[in-house]
Amino acid sequence: MSERPTIEQYQQYIQDNDFHALKCKSCGAVIAPPKGMCYSCGGTDLEWTTVSGKGKLVSFTVIHIAAEEFQDETPYFVAIVELDEGTRITARLLGLDPTQPEKVKLGMPLKIDYETGKSGKVYIGFRPA
Numbered sequence: 606m607s608e609r610p611t612i613e614q615y616q617q618y619i620q621d622n623d624f625h626a627l628k629c630k631s632c633g634a635v636i637a638p639p640k641g642m643c644y645s646c647g648g649t650d651l652e653w654t655t656v657s658g659k660g661k662l663v664s665f666t667v668i669h670i671a672a673e674e675f676q677d678e679t680p681y682f683v684a685i686v687e688l689d690e691g692t693r694i695t696a697r698l699l700g701l702d703p704t705q706p707e708k709v710k711l712g713m714p715l716k717i718d719y720e721t722g723k724s725g726k727v728y729i730g731f732r733p734a
C-alpha cells in the first residue's frame with residue numbers, strides 16, 4: 606500500500622475499533638489525527654502505524670452544550686491526551702464523573718477506548734488506565 610493516508614482511512618480504522626496514527630518516515634514522529642505534513646520535520650512521507658493506546662491527561666474541560674450526537678450525555682469531559690508516542694489527541698474522557706472535575710488529575714494515565722454515538726458512528730475516547 607503506497608497510497609497516501611487519508612482522513613477517511615483514519616475514520617474507518619476507528620469504526621473498526623482499530624486506532625491508527627501516522628508515522629513520519631523521515632524522523633519517526635507519530636501524528637494523529639492525520640495531517641498532510643509532519644509537525645516535527647515538515648516531511649510529507651507518512652505511513653500508518655499502530656500505537657500503544659496509552660497516554661496521559663494534558664488538559665480537560667466539561668462540556669455542557671454538545672453537538673447533536675452527544676446531547677443526551679451532557680455534561681461530559683473532553684480531554685487533550687498526550688499519547689506515549691508523543692502526539693496529542695482531543696477526545697472524550699470516559700469513566701469519570703463530570704460533576705466532580707476536582708477528582709480528575711492532570712497527568713493521570715489513560716488508555717484509548719471506543720464508544721458508539723447515537724448515529725451509530727464509533728468515536729475514540731480515553732479512560733483511566
Ligand SMILES: [Zn+2]
Nearest residue numbers: 629632643646
Ligand atoms: Zn518528521
